[in-house]
Structures are given as structure tokens and as C-alpha cells.
Amino acid sequence: MLSTYGYPKFPYLQTEEQRTGVVRRHPVVVVGAGPVGLTAALDLARQGVPAVVLDEDDTVSVGSRAVCYAKRALEVWDRLGCARRMIDKGVVWNVGRVFHRNDQVYQFDLLPEPDHKIPAFINLQQYYLEEHLVAEARKTGLVDLRWKSRVVSLDQRDGHATLGVETPDGVHTLEADWVIACDGARSPLRKMLGLEFVGQVFQDRFLIADVVMKADFPAERWFWFDAPFHPGQSALLHRQADNVWRIDFQLGRDADPEEAKKPENVVPRLKAMLGADTAFELEWVSVYTFQCRRLERFRHGRVLFAGDSAHQVSPFGARGANSGVPDADNLVWKLKLVMDGVAPDRLLDSYSEERVAAARENLLNSTRSTDFITPKSAVSRLFRDAVLDLAGEHPFARSLVNSGRLSTPTTYAGSALNTPDTGSFAGRMVPGAPATDAPVEENGQPGWLMDRLGGRFVALYHAGADPVPAETAARLDALARGRIPFAWFAVTDRRREARPNELVDVNGRFRERYDATPGSLYLIRPDQHVAGRWRHVDAAALAEALNRAIGR
Amino acid sequence: MPTLATENRLPSPDDFYEALIDTHRDLTAEQSGMVNAKLILLLANHIGDMDVLREALSHARKGV
Ligand SMILES: Cc1cc2nc3c(=O)[nH]c(=O)nc-3n(C[C@H](O)[C@H](O)[C@H](O)COP(=O)(O)OP(=O)(O)OC[C@H]3O[C@@H](n4cnc5c(N)ncnc54)[C@H](O)[C@@H]3O)c2cc1C
Numbered sequence: 001m002l003s004t005y006g007y008p009k010f011p012y013l014q015t016e017e018q019r020t021g022v023v024r025r026h027p028v029v030v031v032g033a034g035p036v037g038l039t040a041a042l043d044l045a046r047q048g049v050p051a052v053v054l055d056e057d058d059t060v061s062v063g064s065r066a067v068c069y070a071k072r073a074l075e076v077w078d079r080l081g082c083a084r085r086m087i088d089k090g091v092v093w094n095v096g097r098v099f100h101r102n103d104q105v106y107q108f109d110l111l112p113e114p115d116h117k118i119p120a121f122i123n124l125q126q127y128y129l130e131e132h133l134v135a136e137a138r139k140t141g142l143v144d145l146r147w148k149s150r151v152v153s154l155d156q157r158d159g160h161a162t163l164g165v166e167t168p169d170g171v172h173t174l175e176a177d178w179v180i181a182c183d184g185a186r187s188p189l190r191k192m193l194g195l196e197f198v199g200q201v202f203q204d205r206f207l208i209a210d211v212v213m214k215a216d217f218p219a220e221r222w223f224w225f226d227a228p229f230h231p232g233q234s235a236l237l238h239r240q241a242d243n244v245w246r247i248d249f250q251l252g253r254d255a256d257p258e259e260a261k262k263p264e265n266v267v268p269r270l271k272a273m274l275g276a277d278t279a280f281e282l283e284w285v286s287v288y289t290f291q292c293r294r295l296e297r298f299r300h301g302r303v304l305f306a307g308d309s310a311h312q313v314s315p316f317g318a319r320g321a322n323s324g325v326p327d328a329d330n331l332v333w334k335l336k337l338v339m340d341g342v343a344p345d346r347l348l349d350s351y352s353e354e355r356v357a358a359a360r361e362n363l364l365n366s367t368r369s370t371d372f373i374t375p376k377s378a379v380s381r382l383f384r385d386a387v388l389d390l391a392g393e394h395p396f397a398r399s400l401v402n403s404g405r406l407s408t409p410t411t412y413a414g415s416a417l418n419t420p421d422t423g424s425f426a427g428r429m430v431p432g433a434p435a436t437d438a439p440v441e442e443n444g445q446p447g448w449l450m451d452r453l454g455g456r457f458v459a460l461y462h463a464g465a466d467p468v469p470a471e472t473a474a475r476l477d478a479l480a481r482g483r484i485p486f487a488w489f490a491v492t493d494r495r496r497e498a499r500p501n502e503l504v505d506v507n508g509r510f511r512e513r514y515d516a517t518p519g520s521l522y523l524i525r526p527d528q529h530v531a532g533r534w535r536h537v538d539a540a541a542l543a544e545a546l547n548r549a550i551g552r
Numbered sequence: 553m554p555t556l557a558t559e560n561r562l563p564s565p566d567d568f569y570e571a572l573i574d575t576h577r578d579l580t581a582e583q584s585g586m587v588n589a590k591l592i593l594l595l596a597n598h599i600g601d602m603d604v605l606r607e608a609l610s611h612a613r614k615g616v
Contacts, residue, residue: 386589396597 002283004212004242005127007059010134012148018172026052027339029163029176031151031189034061035126036307036324037182038133042080043332045140046455049339052174053143054165056150060130064210064284067123067238067246068221068318071111072409072434073325074118075528079454082136083118086129090122091239096221098403102228105391106398110406115509116437117448121406123219123240125210126321154179154192156301178335179303182324185291187309193300199293200367202314204374205251206288207260210244211270213280217245223403225373225388229272234373234403237273244283247273248315250374257287290314292367294359298352304331311359316369316404319362326409326527327355333455333526337550342484347551350417358410365405372402409434412529419523419532419545427515435528438509441495442502449510452503454528457486457546460503461537462511464518465493475539484546486523491516525549556607 017024028044030037033055041051069086077083098106111120137143152171153164163174181189190197219239227235233250240246249269251260259265266285274280294311298304307324331351337343375381390397411433412418418431429436438449452458459476461468468490476488491503491510505511514522514533523531523545532545562568575591576584596605 382585382589383593386586386593389586390590390593394594394597397593400593 002210003281004244004283005125007062007127008131008134010058010145010147012058012168013146014167014169015146017174018167018169021172023173023175025160025175025177026050027176028052028178028180028335029054029161029174030180030182031055031163032182032184032307032309033057033130033134033145033147034182034184034307034324035066035129035133035321036328037180038130038137039076039080039325040180040182040306040328040332041143041145042082042133042137042140043076043328044336045137045142046080047332047336048142049336050142050144052176053137053145054149054151054163054174055145055147058147060134061126063286064125064208064246066126066129066315066318066321067240068322068406069122069124069129070318070322070407070409071116071118071120072407073322074122075434075450076325076329077133078118078450079329079528080136082132085132086124087119087122089128089132089241090124091219091241092119092122093219093221093239094120095218096223096403096406098401099222099224099227100388100391101224101226103392105388106401115439115507117450118437121318123238123246125240125244128241129321151183151189151192154189154303156303159302161302177302177339180328180331180335181303181305181309182307182328183309185308185312187305189303190295190305190309193303195295195300197293197295197312199291199312199363202290202292202370202374203253203376204289205253205255205257205260206290207249207251207255207266207269208284208286208288209247209249209266209270209282210240210284211247211274211280211282212242212244213274213278214243215245215274215278215280225384225403227273230269235273236403245280251287255287260287261285290370292363292370294356294363296356298327298355298359299348304335304348304351306331306355310355311363313362313366314370315366316373317362317366317406318404319366319407322407323358323362323410326358329527330355334550343550344552350415350551354410354412354415354417357412357414361410362407369402369404373404417525417531417549417551419541419548421533422541423520423533423535425515425533427513429514429522429530429533431530431532433530435522435524435530436513438513439506440491440510441504441506443500444495446506449503450528452487452489453524454526456526457484457531457549458524459486459488459542460510460514460522460524461488461490462514462516462518462520462522463490463492466518467496472537475537476542479539479543482543482546484550486546523549554601554604556604556611558611 028051030053044051150166155162222237224235236248238246298310306327313319387400522533531549
């Protein structure tokens with residue numbers, strides 16, 4: 001039991017299907033109530049789709065797991081209406097420091113750019129995150145959370161999936177049009193479909209300890225190579241909510257996990273790090289090894305894999321939940337359009353294509369970090385140490401120091417859903433990029449651009465200093481009522497008589513970040529990624545881009 | 553695309569060679585290994601061109 005947290009126990013309730021023995025067909029069954037499954041269910045609910053969520057357990061994530069959540073995952077949760085609580089409960093941080101022995105070799109600031117609603121990173125214990133998501137999912141009235149419900153079989157035929165579910169009352173059967181498999185790194189569903197999960201397994205063991213203490217360390221990420229208090233090995237310090245600090249110690253390959261976990265071995269290590277006079281209480285200890293691997297494809301018929309079941313990364317860089325949440329973000333709007341018959345089935349293949357590309361990027365980064373932190377040969381260790389030696393004095397070597405490249409969102413650069421540029425644009429808002437934020441004023445109220453994007457297609461027309469030409473407004477209005485509905489906003493340079501769909505670019509950030517000129521038009525997908533952009537409104541081009549973005 | 557220069561560019565090759573060997577004087581094999589590693593990193597950054605570096609890496613590996 002933790003001194004700062006009591007695990008909720010969610011009730012197992014017998015369902016009507018179990019009582020009557022009548023097999024029901026559900027539109028979507030989500031397997032796994034971890035961060036990714038809960039995000040998917042909540043997103044489905046926001047789209048008006050009821051979801052059954054099955055989890056074999058009846059509580060949240062136990063012990064110390066994910067800590068750091070990046071801006072993009074928080075933006076997804078913000079779109080779903082629940083980031084505020086997480087940010088308020090969590091610890092916001094921007095600065096990271098890297099030490100080699102006693103010296104600081106490197107320092108970074110994650111969000112040097114002002115004018116974003118969401119911070120670069122927060123730290124929050126995974127159990128709080130999941131508790132918030134469960135509470136939010138319940139509020140929707142559309143998410144049917146079923147605890148103590150373990151999926152034991154999965155079969156696909158005749159355009160649906162059949163799941164065998166084991167509960168305290170025995171095994172019963174459910175049918176689903178679609179299954180989202182969020183059953184974690186050991187994914188039983190992956191095994192039921194006989195899918196290979198290939199990649200690299202790292203030998204080094206890591207000890208993870210949560211301690212409660214009132215200490216003066218700032219809310220920053222501190223990483224040591226060859227830590228003075230832990231010679232030859234790395235260590236990481238992070239502050240979480242409730243004065244709980246998370247400490248990771250590299251143990252090497254030969255460590256005995258059971259021995260390492262014993263308090264008589266953990267406490268001296270912590271004392272050496274925190275100082276003999278620092279009072280602390282040990283909350284949690286565990287020992288991990290790490291893997292970097294993925295499924296070749298994330299879609300298998302009516303079963304869609306998301307999160308750790310689809311890809312597993314080492315934690316350096318915090319790319320686990322931070323890449324699983326965007327899986328859900330990418331998938332749900334597509335599933336909804338396919339379910340509604342608006343988009344063709346192949347739109348779901350683009351889920352796999354786009355998120356496999358993201359997983360590749362994340363795996364590449366996390367494998368490289370792991371290789372730097374735990375060199376696997378004498379020469380690899382030699383170069384690593386040489387880099388650290390040089391880094392104190394020579395700036396170039398600091399760029400080689402890799403203590404984890406922290407999670408950044410993926411730009412779906414090669415996606416078939418993108419409409420390639422015809423006009424020329426500068427900056428980062430290329431087709432496939434996640435939209436970036438800007439402060440905007442709407443009806444005289446200050447707000448954020450990101451709050452207007454997401455959940456549906458959105459077109460942003462940059463009007464500049466002039467009013468929107470009536471003809472342009474009429475064309476956009478007509479198109480917006482078409483087969484693929486979208487909302488459109490006029491982004492203007494100055495306040496005028498407010499129109500309901502007008503966003504005032506109060507300090508020019510929109511213009512700057514989107515390289516917008518009067519007449520520029522952006523089409524943003526329901527997951528807030530850029531689908532296409534033009535220098536002038538062309539209704540035919542916009543209609544074509546909409547079709548392309550849904551796989552037509 | 554720039555390529556790796558393999559014709560001589562050193563005004564005085566013997567001076568360079570002597571300086572290189574001198575740098576390692578009185579070092580253990582292990583210490584020399586560290587000096588070489590740092591040297592490679594410093595020079596690689598100075599070159600700063602990934603194509604040239606890849607070429608050098610592959611030449612260095614040849615025949616080993
Ligand atoms: C030490 C450590 C540190 C980490 N740090 C970070 C970090 O800082 N930032 C970050 O983003 N990520 C981090 N991660 C990764 C993060 O914890 C995972 O990526 C995340 O939990 C994945 O979420 P998920 O929903 O895909 O799977 P999980 O959280 O594993 O959830 C899977 C769920 O499926 C359920 N389940 C399994 N089998 C069945 C079945 N047959 N039937 C029904 N239910 C089933 C389980 O009960 C579980 O609730 C860290 C991981 C570790 C181990």
C-alpha cells in the first residue's frame with residue numbers, strides 16, 4: 001500500500017448478457033482499460049459511439065510506471081475535455097539537466113516558445129492519469145466499463161469478431177463490429193491472432209523507486225551518467241505529484257532483481273543519492289528490463305491494435321503512453337467515418353500506415369537512447385564516455401549526449417491522406433504535421449486555436465485585415481454542408497464586429513506559425529493534423545482534399 | 553555532392569604523423585583508445601557532412 005495513494009476498486013457487475021445468455025453485438029469493444037484503451041473509449045464517446053471496455057483487473061495501474069506526459073498527448077486529452085485536471089494535479093516542467101559524474105554537461109529547455117495553451121511536459125503518476133480517465137469516461141454515459149473481464153478468445157468471421165470473456169461468473173461471449181486491442185505489451189490478443197512482435201530486448205536491468213520526501217530539488221529532469229552516488233551507472237530523478245519523487249537506477253546486466261529490490265539494498269543507494277540527512281519514505285520499488293519492438297501492421301481485419309500492444313519502447317524519452325495516445329487519436333475519427341459509411345474501409349489501413357510510421361520513429365529514438373545509456377560493447381562505451389568527456393567544454397558534443405530524446409509528435413509526412421502543397425509555404429505546418437497552437441480571440445473572449453480544432457474537419461481561412469469576401473464565405477458555407485461535414489473559421493488580424501466563426505489572431509502567432517497570408521486556407525483533420533493548405537480558396541481543391549483525407 | 557578527399561591535403565604529412573604519435577606518448581592502450589575516440593568525434597564534427605563521413609566510415613572498415 002502506498003502512503004500517498006489508495007487504489008480505487010472498481011465494481012464488477014454482472015451484465016444483462018451474462019444473466020440472459022443472449023449474445024449481443026456491440027459496435028466497438030475496447031480490450032484493456034490502460035491509458036490508451038480509456039482514451040479510445042472516451043474519444044468514441046465524444047463522437048457519440050458507445051463502447052464496451054473490458055479489463056481483466058478492477059483498479060488502475062499498480063505501482064510506478066509512466067511519469068512524463070508530453071504536450072501532444074495532453075492536447076489529445078484536452079480535446080477530450082480532461083487535460084486540465086491532469087495538469088493541475090501534475091508537476092509542470094520544462095528544464096532538463098544532464099550530469100556526468102559531478103559536473104553538469106548539458107541543460108535543455110523544452111518549450112522556449114511562448115503562447116501555447118498546453119505545457120511541454122507534466123509529470124504525473126500513471127494511477128492518477130487512469131483514475132481521471134475512468135472518471136471522465138463514466139461521465140459520458142456511453143462508456144460501459146467492465147472490470148474483472150478477461151478476454152480469453154478472439155475469433156473473426158462474417159464481418160464481425162467474437163470474444164470469449166472470463167469473469168468471476170464464468171466465461172461468456174460477446175460480439176463486436178470492431179475491436180480495439182489495447183491490452184498492453186504482453187497483449188494476449190496479439191497471441192490469439194498469432195502475430196509476431198519483433199525487435200530488440202535489452203539486457204540491462206533498471207531499478208525504479210518512488211520515494212516521498214520534502215526536498216529542494218527543482219521540478220526538473222535530472223539525469224546522471226556515471227553518477228557519483230552510483231558509480232559506473234546512470235540515474236534519473238523526476239518529481240511527481242504529492243511530493244513523490246521517482247528515481248531510476250541502472251543496475252547493469254548481472255544484477256539479481258530480487259536482491260536489488262530488498263529495502264536493505266535500495267535504501268543505502270537512495271541515501272547516497274539524496275544525502276544522509278534527507279528524510280524520505282520508500283513507496284515503491286520494482287526492477288525492469290526494456291524492449292523495443294512492434295507489430296508489422298496495426299490493423300488485422302476488424303481488430304485494431306493501439307498502444308503497447310502494437311509497439312513497445314524503452315522508457316528513455318517517455319514515448320510509451322505518449323505514442324499510444326496518438327494511436328487512439330488517429331484511429332477513432334477514422335473508425336467513426338467508416339462506421340457511418342462516409343469513408344471507405346481502407347481509411348482504416350491508413351491508421352496502420354500512419355501509426356506504424358510513428359512507431360518506427362519512436363522505436364528508432366528509444367533504441368538509440370538505450371544504446372547510448374547502456375552501451376553494449378567496449379567500443380560503444382568508449383565513444384559514449386568520449387562524448388561525455390568532450391561535452392563539458394565543446395558544444396557539439398552536447399548534441400550527441402543522448403539521455404532520452406523526449407517524445408515529440410509525428411508528422412505523417414508520407415501519408416496518402418495528405419494533399420501535397422501547390423503553393424509555397426515556410427515553416428513546420430506541412431501536410432501531415434500536428435497543428436500548432438496560437439492565442440485567438442472569439443466573440444471578444446480570449447482562447448486558443450487548438451480549442452477550435454479537432455473532433456471534426458476544420459478549415460481555417462486567413463482573412464488578414466479585410467472582411468471575408470462574401471463569395472468565399474458562400475463557397476465555404478456550401479461545401480461545409482456537404483457529404484463530409486466540416487467547420488470553418490475566418491482568422492483575422494483585427495477585431496471587428498464579431499462574426500460567430502471569426503477568430504482574431506491577437507498577437508500574430510497564427511500568421512507566423514502557419515506562414516499565412518490573406519487568402520490562405522488550411523484544412524485540419526479531426527485529429528488536429530494538417531490535411532492540406534492553399535494560398536487561395538479553391539472549392540474544388542478543398543473538396544478533393546477532403547475526399548483524399550478520408551481515403552476516397 | 554562533396555566526396556571524401558583521399559589525395560594528400562597535408563602541407564607536411566610527416567609533421568602531422570609525428571604529432572599524432574606524440575599525442576599518444578606515455579599513454580596506456582586504454583588511454584590511447586580514449587584519445588582516439590575524442591579525436592574522431594572532434595574531426596567528425598569539423599567535417600560536418602554526413603555523406604563524407606559515411607564514405608570515410610566505409611573506407612575505414614574495408615579490409616578489416
Ligand atoms: C518503468 C516505466 C516507465 C514508463 N514511463 C513512461 C513515461 O514517462 N511516459 C510514457 O508515456 N510512458 C511511459 N511508460 C510506458 C507506459 O506505461 C505504457 O506505454 C502505457 O501504460 C501503455 O498503455 P496501454 O493502455 O497501451 O497498455 P497498459 O497500460 O499496459 O494497459 C493494458 C490493459 O489491458 C488489460 N488487459 C491485458 N490483457 C487483458 C485481457 N486478456 N483481457 C482484458 N484486459 C486485459 C490490463 O489489465 C491493462 O489494464 C513507462 C513504462 C514503464 C514500465
